Amino acid sequence: MADKILLSPPDMAGTELDYIKEAFDTNWIAPVGPHVDAFEEELATYVGAKYAVAVSSGTAGLHLALLAAGVGEGDVVFCQSFTFAASVNPVLYQKAIPVLIDSDCNTWNMSVAALELAFKTRKPKAVIVTHIYGQAADMARIKQLCDANNALLIEDACESLGTTYAGKQTGTIGDIGVYSFNGNKIITTSGGGMVVTDKKEWADQIKYLSQQAKSTTPHYLHETVGYNYRLSNVLAGIGRAQLTTLDDKIKKRRAVFTKYQQAFHGTEVEMMPVDQNGVTSNRWLSVILIPDKKPHDLMHFLAKENIESRLVWNPMHQQPFLKNIDFVKIEDKAVSDELFQSGLCLPSGSQLQKEEQERIIYLIKKYFRAGGEE
Numbered sequence: 357m358a359d360k361i362l363l364s365p366p367d368m369a370g371t372e373l374d375y376i377k378e379a380f381d382t383n384w385i386a387p388v389g390p391h392v393d394a395f396e397e398e399l400a401t402y403v404g405a406k407y408a409v410a411v412s413s414g415t416a417g418l419h420l421a422l423l424a425a426g427v428g429e430g431d432v433v434f435c436q437s438f439t440f441a442a443s444v445n446p447v448l449y450q451k452a453i454p455v456l457i458d459s460d461c462n463t464w465n466m467s468v469a470a471l472e473l474a475f476k477t478r479k480p481k482a483v484i485v486t487h488i489y490g491q492a493a494d495m496a497r498i499k500q501l502c503d504a505n506n507a508l509l510i511e512d513a514c515e516s517l518g519t520t521y522a523g524k525q526t527g528t529i530g531d532i533g534v535y536s537f538n539g540n541k542i543i544t545t546s547g548g549g550m551v552v553t554d555k556k557e558w559a560d561q562i563k564y565l566s567q568q569a570k571s572t573t574p575h576y577l578h579e580t581v582g583y584n585y586r587l588s589n590v591l592a593g594i595g596r597a598q599l600t601t602l603d604d605k606i607k608k609r610r611a612v613f614t615k616y617q618q619a620f621h622g623t624e625v626e627m628m629p630v631d632q633n634g635v636t637s638n639r640w641l642s643v644i645l646i647p648d649k650k651p652h653d654l655m656h657f658l659a660k661e662n663i664e665s666r667l668v669w670n671p672m673h674q675q676p677f678l679k680n681i682d683f684v685k686i687e688d689k690a691v692s693d694e695l696f697q698s699g700l701c702l703p704s705g706s707q708l709q710k711e712e713q714e715r716i717i718y719l720i721k722k723y724f725r726a727g728g729e730e
Contacts, residue, residue, distance in 0.1 A: 361716065363664045364540040364641060367706045369601040375593030387412075387567075389589030395596050396550070402599060403517075403525040405533070405552035407559035410587035410595075411566050414514035414536030414549040419446035420585060421532040421551055422482065423565055424558040425508045427452050431481040434474055434507070436466045437671040437683060438692035439486040443512050444672050447484070455480065456673045458685035459692045462629055465493035467686060468501070474684040475505050482508040487516035487526045488669070489628065489701070490542075490609075490640035495521050495529045502530075510534070514549070517542055518606045518638040527552055537591075542605055542640050542706075543598035545591040606638045608706035612713060613639040616702060619717040620644065624724060628699075642704045643668060644720075651700040657723050663716055668699030 379391055392410050400408035411417045427433060429451035435444045437456040447454040457474055460467040466485045474480075483502050485493045502509040509530030513519075516526040517535045527533025532555075537548040551562050564570075569582025587595075617627045626645040631637050646654055655665045671692035673683035685691070703716060 358662055358715070360662045361664060361703050361708070361712050362705065363666055363701060363703050364705045365707065366539055366544045366546075367601075367605055369597045371600070372594045372597040375597050376590055379590045379593050384589040387586035387588045389592070391589045391592035391596060392587055395587075395592040395599070398596060398599055399535075399550055400552060402602070403528050403533075403552060405525075405528050406554040407552065407556060409551045409559055409562045409566060410592055411549045411551060411562075411585045412587055413547055413585075414512075414534055414538065415442040415446060416566070416583070416585040417514075417534035417536075417549040417551040418443065418484070418510070418512060419449055420562045420565055420583070421510045421534055422446050422450050422452070424532065424553075424561045425482050425510065427481050432478050434471065434478075434480045434483040435672070436484065436486045436488075436512075437673045437690070438464060438488060438669055438695060439512070439672060440669055441672065441675065442514075443484060443486050444678065452481070454672075454678070454681055456671075456678070456681055456683045458683070458687070458690050459488075459695065460494070461691055462632060463491050463493055464488050464629065464691075464695060465491060466498060467691065468494050468497045469686045470684045471498060471501055473686065475501060475507075479505070480507045482510055484510045484512055485530070486512040486514075487519060489643055490516045490519050490638040491629065492516065492519050492521040492526050492632070492635045492637065494632075495526075499529060508532070514538075515541070515640045516638060518602055520636045522634040528554075531555070532558060537595055537598070542609065542638055543595065543602055545587070545595040545598070548587045548591050548595060605706040608708075609639040609642075609704055610637070612704050612706075612708055613637075613642045615713055616642050616644070616717065619721075623721065625720065639704065641701045643699050643701050645695075645698040646700055647698075649697045651698060654700055654720065654723060658716070658719065661719055663719070664703060666701040668695055668701060670696055 513527035514536035566585035
């Protein structure tokens, strides 16, 4: 059998070991050190943010963003339903109240119409918009609604590092943005994240809280609850190396998407939306919609061929732990439900070889020619 084709494996730049060796040689192994400082500066420069704080995960970053925004017990936070649980969990950490918002068909992200409807009956402290699979949400209209309703806008850009909207990097359009460097993301530190903002007060607060809220005194002094959320110097070194090849990774993933798009044009397989006006997606994952609404069957078929694929996000309003949470939608049938019932993520890594992708396309077409019963 052919070697396994993975969904989104790490794509190493080749210089990571040099940075790791430097960290070991200088004995900077702790969650502090020159690589952490440099990684923050380099990523802030790349995305065009004034400040960046390196943290242990995207989830930690979202939690710290909520803390900096002053979200606490009883506050309402609007969140996207079509996303991963980590987008909503930090709201619950704060004992705040999430309200789930459906998606639109054009971006698969937060529906502006549903958001507008939600604002008519609720006054949230913050809105968390997620850029799913690297696709940018309709940020101009979402930001306009947030500004008009005095709600802070937090961007969950964990999947969209490198995606631009009207010339700006996702993560820098709202008040605070968060990126993830998990193992399957477009760049990885194995585990890690980054919070970006243009507000120094928030950046300082996020850094302070991420280091157990240690005050700058000669003795241990903690005036508030803190968290062990800082990124290590070793992992930051990996991130620095990864960042040097981010543009190349985006170029390759976009080429993967284009090849799928061309291959499935005119067939029963529908691709995820193309870039909307003013958007250039990083195409973190390429997703197809299955006409028979049985994506799990195709997933199992591909697995037998040693090809990894993955169902799209099961919407948060369908999750047992959020069963009593309000969900706002416009359509009779939620767009996020339709996506879950039809969507399948295909191998999309920046190291995906031409022959591997051609094999995936061939097998999917063969599967549908056989009526989905291979």
